[in-house]
Amino acid sequence: MFTNKTKGLLLTGIVALAMTSCGDKHNDSGTEFAPNMYHSVGYEPLSQTDGDTNTINPHGMNMRLPVKGTVPRKYYGQEAKSDSIDGDLLQMELISRNIKSGDMASSEALLTNPYEPTESNLEAGKAQYERFCMHCHGETGKGDGAVAKMYKGVPVYSSDALKTLNDGHIYHTITHGKGRMWAHGSQISSADRWKIVLYVHQLQQQ
Amino acid sequence: MFCNKTIMITMKRLKIVALMAVLGFFASVVSVKAQDPAEGEQIFKNNCTSCHAATDEVVIGPGLKGIGQRRPIDWLVKWVHNPQAVIASGDKYAVDLFNKYNKTQMSAFPSLSEGQIKSVVAYIDAQAAAAPAPAADGAAPAAGAAPAEGSSNGGMMQYIMVALLLIMVLVLIALLSIVSSLSKLASISPDAAEAQNVPLLKRLAENGKKLAANSAFKTGAALLITLLIGKATIDAAYGVGIHQGYAPEQPIQFSHKLHAGQYQINCNYCHTGVYKGKGANIPSANICMNCHNSIKRESPEIQKIYRSLEKDEPIQWVRVHNLPDLAYFNHSQHTNVGGLECSNCHGDIAKMEVVQQRSTLTMGWCIDCHRKTDVNTKGNAYYDKLVELHSKDHKEPLKVQNIGGLECSKCHY
Numbered sequence: 110m111f112t113n114k115t116k117g118l119l120l121t122g123i124v125a126l127a128m129t130s131c132g133d134k135h136n137d138s139g140t141e142f143a144p145n146m147y148h149s150v151g152y153e154p155l156s157q158t159d160g161d162t163n164t165i166n167p168h169g170m171n172m173r174l175p176v177k178g179t180v181p182r183k184y185y186g187q188e189a190k191s192d193s194i195d196g197d198l199l200q201m202e203l204i205s206r207n208i209k210s211g212d213m214a215s216s217e218a219l220l221t222n223p224y225e226p227t228e229s230n231l232e233a234g235k236a237q238y239e240r241f242c243m244h245c246h247g248e249t250g251k252g253d254g255a256v257a258k259m260y261k262g263v264p265v266y267s268s269d270a271l272k273t274l275n276d277g278h279i280y281h282t283i284t285h286g287k288g289r290m291w292a293h294g295s296q297i298s299s300a301d302r303w304k305i306v307l308y309v310h311q312l313q314q315q
Numbered sequence: 316m317f318c319n320k321t322i323m324i325t326m327k328r329l330k331i332v333a334l335m336a337v338l339g340f341f342a343s344v345v346s347v348k349a350q351d352p353a354e355g356e357q358i359f360k361n362n363c364t365s366c367h368a369a370t371d372e373v374v375i376g377p378g379l380k381g382i383g384q385r386r387p388i389d390w391l392v393k394w395v396h397n398p399q400a401v402i403a404s405g406d407k408y409a410v411d412l413f414n415k416y417n418k419t420q421m422s423a424f425p426s427l428s429e430g431q432i433k434s435v436v437a438y439i440d441a442q443a444a445a446a447p448a449p450a451a452d453g454a455a456p457a458a459g460a461a462p463a464e465g466s467s468n469g470g471m472m473q474y475i476m477v478a479l480l481l482i483m484v485l486v487l488i489a490l491l492s493i494v495s496s497l498s499k500l501a502s503i504s505p506d507a508a509e510a511q512n513v514p515l516l517k518r519l520a521e522n523g524k525k526l527a528a529n530s531a532f533k534t535g536a537a538l539l540i541t542l543l544i545g546k547a548t549i550d551a552a553y554g555v556g557i558h559q560g561y562a563p564e565q566p567i568q569f570s571h572k573l574h575a576g577q578y579q580i581n582c583n584y585c586h587t588g589v590y591k592g593k594g595a596n597i598p599s600a601n602i603c604m605n606c607h608n609s610i611k612r613e614s615p616e617i618q619k620i621y622r623s624l625e626k627d628e629p630i631q632w633v634r635v636h637n638l639p640d641l642a643y644f645n646h647s648q649h650t651n652v653g654g655l656e657c658s659n660c661h662g663d664i665a666k667m668e669v670v671q672q673r674s675t676l677t678m679g680w681c682i683d684c685h686r687k688t689d690v691n692t693k694g695n696a697y698y699d700k701l702v703e704l705h706s707k708d709h710k711e712p713l714k715v716q717n718i719g720g721l722e723c724s725k726c727h728y
Contacts, residue, residue: 120492121542124489139556140551140556141555147556147641148640156634243579243581244584252364256606259578260610262366262375264365265365269361269424289374291608292601295599296587
């Protein structure tokens with residue numbers, strides 16, 4: 110059926126394929142054509158280059174924590190007046206940052222939500238709730254999220270003990286944690302936390 | 316008169332008796348309700364489950380299995396209404412309990428009535444009695460499900476077996492041909508009389524020379540070498556600057572399949588910058604600790620997080636997606652403004668045990684998407700004028716390429 114020539118051709122082809130097709134490549138990012146155009150000259154956060162590690166910062170990291178006591182740029186030169194939503198937010202921010210993590214009572218007494226429960230704010234709150242809370246607290250705040258079964262101790266928002274909790278209490282809980290829940294202040298901006306508070310109020314009634 | 320008086324007294328008595336009867340009836344209803352496990356379940360789930368389990372498992376506070384036998388009901392009522400007062404009164408059991416659970420104060424529930432607390436106890440007792448039964452029920456469907464799963468696996472296995480068989484046959488052919496050529500190489504030419512005495516190496520050399528002189532063998536060898544070099548060149552050329560399939564080993568064997576898939580934790584929970592900034596961010600160890608303060612504490616992989624926190628050293632995750640610095644990319648523009656899903660570019664991360672770069676991240680890949688994708692203009696006033704202008708001349712919706720998505724300087728500057 111095959112001539113010797115075609116047999117030989119086929120065989121060499123198979124051998125060539127077999128010798129080049131397998132390789133452990135998952136740990137190798139491959140050849141770079143122009144590395145000096147690929148790797149940033151300036152310090153990029155989270156960038157990671159062999160032989161190009163940052164020698165100034167500890168652990169060769171490019172990112173550093175802000176200096177203690179410094180104010181984020183977006184608040185620079187702003188006043189805590191309550192004539193705009195930004196002013197309200199800043200005022201609440203200044204108060205809440207001076208409340209210690211164990212001092213729930215002060216949060217309850219001093220903090221109020223700068224956002225009105227408008228439709229768009231509630232929708233934004235729901236979106237944030239779904240990203241940061243739902244996997245434990247469940248879709249409707251019944252404490253039945255997928256993680257809750259494993260983590261345990263997730264309460265029901267609409268229970269007698271929780272259904273009347275006010276803005277400050279919920280905000281404090283997200284920021285500093287409560288009971289089994291740990292602090293989430295580092296993950297969610299204060300504006301988004303207040304929007305979540307709006308949506309949690311809605312779930313308390315369900 | 317006298318008669319009237321006696322009637323009035325009897326009337327009064329009757330009234331009292333009737334009142335007593337009514338009260339008694341209510342009391343009996345209340346007491347029946349007080350022992351109602353169904354009501355207890357409702358109260359327990361609403362108020363207690365965040366800290367207590369109905370079994371003997373410790374959540375935050377002790378497991379409540381057998382609480383009715385462990386403590387008298389009067390004590391329980393006092394405790395639930397105001398635990399702080401019971402501890403302050405110097406009650407030994409209460410103080411020991413307080414110390415045993417890291418001096419964590421239980422919340423007071425003054426609104427729960429004695430009857431309601433009894434119902435909760437009834438519910439816990441009922442749970443304890445019913446506990447073994449559901450376990451037996453649960454075992455049956457699990458056993459039934461196993462064979463079905465096995466058969467679905469069987470189909471896949473057949474394909475794999477056939478493929479393996481094919482490969483084995485090919486390998487066998489290759490091996491046989493190698494053996495035949497090698498035996499030819501070592502063979503003795505029959506016309507040499509003293510062939511038996513020639514040492515093997517010499518025989519090999521002689522036969523090798525003969526083979527090298529054979530033109531068919533020469534072309535074969537040349538062909539093999541050309542093919543090998545050719546394929547290696549093409550492979551390398553296609554792979555230049557493309558990291559598709561890159562799945563580096565990470566310092567901790569973190570599974571996205573478990574976290575994002577099974578437990579449905581949103582990407583944003585850990586990658587906090589994905590809707591706000593250029594980079595999506597790699598979570599710091601404190602975010603891991605939100606769950607792993609109590610989950611899987613003994614696992615050697617989780618212990619790495621604890622070590623990192625103790626030494627205040629960051630975990631050095633290996634970056635998977637390395638877009639070259641010559642191209643600018645911003646996550647928030649695509650996720651927050653454009654409304655794209657993470658999986659559009661990153662593939663089905665929720666099914667990946669080890670994260671792998673799925674897309675090529677080449678310029679052609681970017682451009683292709685910018686040509687096809689409609690701009691997410693809904694509810695975004697920024698685009699109103701652009702949409703208006705665009706719809707004057709075009710019937711098709713506004714695409715990314717229409718607002719400069721193909722301009723060089725959009726990404727390269």
